[in-house]
Amino acid sequence: MTKAMTEPVAAPAPGKQKFRLARYQDLALVPVIVLLLVVGAVLSPIFLTPANLVAVLTQQSELSLLVLGQAMILVVGKMDLSLESTVGLAPALAVALIIPASSGGLDVGLAAWLALPLCLLIGVAIGGLNGFLILKVGLSGFMVTLGMLTMLRGLQLAITEGKSLIDVPESFLYLGSATWLGLPAAVWICVVCYAVGIFVLKYLRAGRSLYAIGGNSEAARAAGIRVDRVVWTVLVIGSVLAVVAGILMTGRLGSVAATQGEGMIFQVFAAAVIGGISLQGGKGTLFGALSGVLMLGLVEQILRLQGVSGFYIKASYGAVIILALIVTRFATGQKQE
């Protein structure tokens, strides 16, 4: 017998920890964000004012919740395209079940206080249904959620007959319009959600299992992780976060637009990938994803303050995302898959 030990031996005392770049991969975008702040300040005197920065945060709060959900779903090795139509449908359906037909509702007449719980429940149902189709029936996640994306959007148009719902219960508008301790409630909600998410994915066994599943689901199963249960839970959480984003958006705008959330999914993926989340699963952190969101928000605000024409802002936004991907590619030194 050679070096195989009979008893586990004490680990050698760790020497002085060497500085390892890999450990700080998370922070790769921080210098870019600082740079954007400097550029913004140079280009526009009002850029660094609290009002402007709070505006950026508020604008990005809804997107950031979607990115949070999508990032977890991507880490676990799946994707959910239907998040963006969940943003619209869940509030629309919940509100329609409460308001009378004269305001565009379904004339069911449920109590107004039910709006929020009902809306969250719809999110749970959508995520649960996605999970059922992907995990139990064994369908392609991409196609299922693409189908769901189209179906939910259509459903919203059918329910509201293509109109915005203006007669929204007061309780439903509160979160998106309230201010707590000087900051919009939406910003606080995002901060809390991210803080919880970052903690769970780093310090809880359940959170770490997301990386194991995304990295090698067979190995995760052999290690005793209940893979299907975890993936299902993550899909439900993703949908619920999308619903929360929808509630905040409704509150901010005061109504449920027929196109609420439309086109967001592209930004969601862009922010996640810029933030270092791998589309192949198993890689990336929520902090990274959050910095991706902030980076996009700052770029958008700089463009807006520069008075880029509305006709061009969409094109330039797409160009900026590709540029951001290139910058990130070299800032992190990692190929994006």
Add this chain to the structure above:
Amino acid sequence: MGEFAAVARGVTKRFGRTLALDDVGIEVRAGESHALVGRNGAGKSTLVSILTGMRAPDAGEVAFFGEPAPPVADSAAWRRHVACVYQKATVVPELSVAENLFINRQDLGGGLIRWKKLRRRACELLETYDVAVHPDELVSALTVEQRQLVEIARALSIGSRFVILDEPTAQLDGPAIERLFDRMRSLQDKGVTFLFISHHLQEVYEVCQTVTVYRDARHVVTAPVSQMSKPDLIEAMTGEVGGLTVPSGDDRPSSAEEVLTVSSLSGDHFSDISLTATRGEVIGLAGSASSGKHEFAETVYGLRKPSAGSISVDGAPVRGGDVPAALEAGIGCVPRDRHHQGLVLDLSIAENATMSTAGTFVWPSAQRAAGSTAIASYDVKAAGPDQPVSDLSGGNQQKVVMARALAGDPSVLVLINPTAGVDVKSKESLLGVVDAQARRGKAAVVVSDELDDLRVCDRVLVLFHGRVVREFGRGWHDQELIAAIEGMSSE
């Protein structure tokens, strides 16, 4: 003959700070089967990548049949000189055998693909090399053996007369290995040269004429196989005198206390198997690839659902088909394939080692400490617990899988191919762990094709077509065990 099929001289290759090859060479005579052996990390794979034009060396030169090697960019020219059958398939699974044989030259030089002609040419090619595979079959439907033969036929059809076989036997069972060797011999008679890489030294003696040994990125020796005894060879590989020392465990204390009881268990590919293991007992399960031994072991660990029968640990029944329940009951497992089931390659050593046992909260410092303990306890060669397991050599990766299996201090260990694809030293240390764990009162079931793994066992059960056909106590002879595995039981 005197001519060399392949020559490499003064080859040096660095990857960052690691020196993968340090001024090494190899001379492969035309028409011979030349073995390249060495421990994991000796530089074999790097040499293969240089000999096949996948990587350019930092220094040194390569020549085929006296001609200097083409530049790395000209992959077509490389393929005319040399072909390599890797452990990982280089065929496209969802395309037919015929198309794979002529991949990227499907038009046969004509501009348009004529499928009938392609199919006919594939038929001829398969016939020439006596490969019994239908050209319309999808490659994904082939066995590993058939797939390798298709790859060899493709290589030869391109015109290469020098074939590198990188651990071709790793995924084959006994009879298939014999058939591969027969084929190598007959191709050799036709003038084909082989460079053969394997961890099974016995195979080197069976099929090769010359052997080259690398150790720690350096060339150690090249000699005719007939002049190297097995201990000499092992000494050259490890740099230490004395061959493989597997703990036989003859003096392990025995106990009457039953830990694992499996009664009339049936499931995928096996039926009605009962066994009991007592504290300190190591039971070997042998059999061919189709014997059902893997499926049996995976069912005990809950990776598969049993169709009948029961499993209990320390008298308490374990829910079937439920890995968390098996872990809870005190069963630890080294699964069949470390890449497929054993490890999450991008995650750190610490995280992999603690994956089955982490509590609700995972504190990075505690996890790192557990990783360091695993590194020290199981002799893992690594920079530290934060290193991703993808950086480690095969033997060290397997030690991490072993660490994970043992992390929860289980009372029963199920080890499936625990030393597959690892070098001699790692094998010694892994089997040492098994022996040590048994001495601490654990029961172990070792499923393996390798006789060295079975030597650590107190008894060996041989499975054939899903049933236990023979049982050996200690002191079995290689021949009788192999005969029983092949179904030639002479009882």
